Amino acid sequence: MANERINYAGSSPLEPVIGYSRVVRVGNIVHVAGTTATNPDGSGQIVGVGDMYLQTKQTLENIQTALSRAGIELKHVVRTRMFVTDISRWEEVGRAHGEFFRDIRPVAAMYGIQALVSPDMLVEIEVEAILPEGHP
Structure with missing residues (x-):
């Protein structure tokens, strides 16, 4: 059970088409797409x-x-990766990130990228979380 894999679907109709899960938990490690x-x-x-x-x-x-659908809270997040289409606007992204993670303070990285799937998308974020021992 320690390394049991559990996939949690999100609301995107593309998940089964592309073949991914919104959240994957293996043991106490959680990855968010x-x-x-x-x-x-x-x-x-x-x-x-x-x-x-x-x-x-x-x-x-x-x-x-x-995360909450999987019984996980933001306080368990240990890493965020932010992909932005205009790195010169990093402060806007950082301000919003700080509103969610100011007290949690995961390690974080922000990358300037050329484009996302839709031209309307300006930001994409991945997170990883580690659950404490005994967390259901």
Whole structure:
């Protein structure tokens, strides 16, 4: 059971098409797939088109929802990776990240990239979490 793999689906209709899970837990290690600012209703529409701060905030809310479906909290996050299409706007992303992680303070990296799947997507974030011993 220590290395049992559990996959948790999100709301994206692309998960079975592409072949990925929103969250994968193996033992006490949890990985969250690259997540964007899609509307939580599953429509795939992007929240905050053109607004990097709002997209980061929505992305982190989507991650928080995905983790909570798996019984995991943001406080368990130990690493974030932020991919942004305009690194000159890093402060907008950092401000939203700080609102979620100011007290948790995971290790973090931010990368300037050329593009994401949709031109409306400005931010994509991955996270990793480690659960304490005995966490269900």
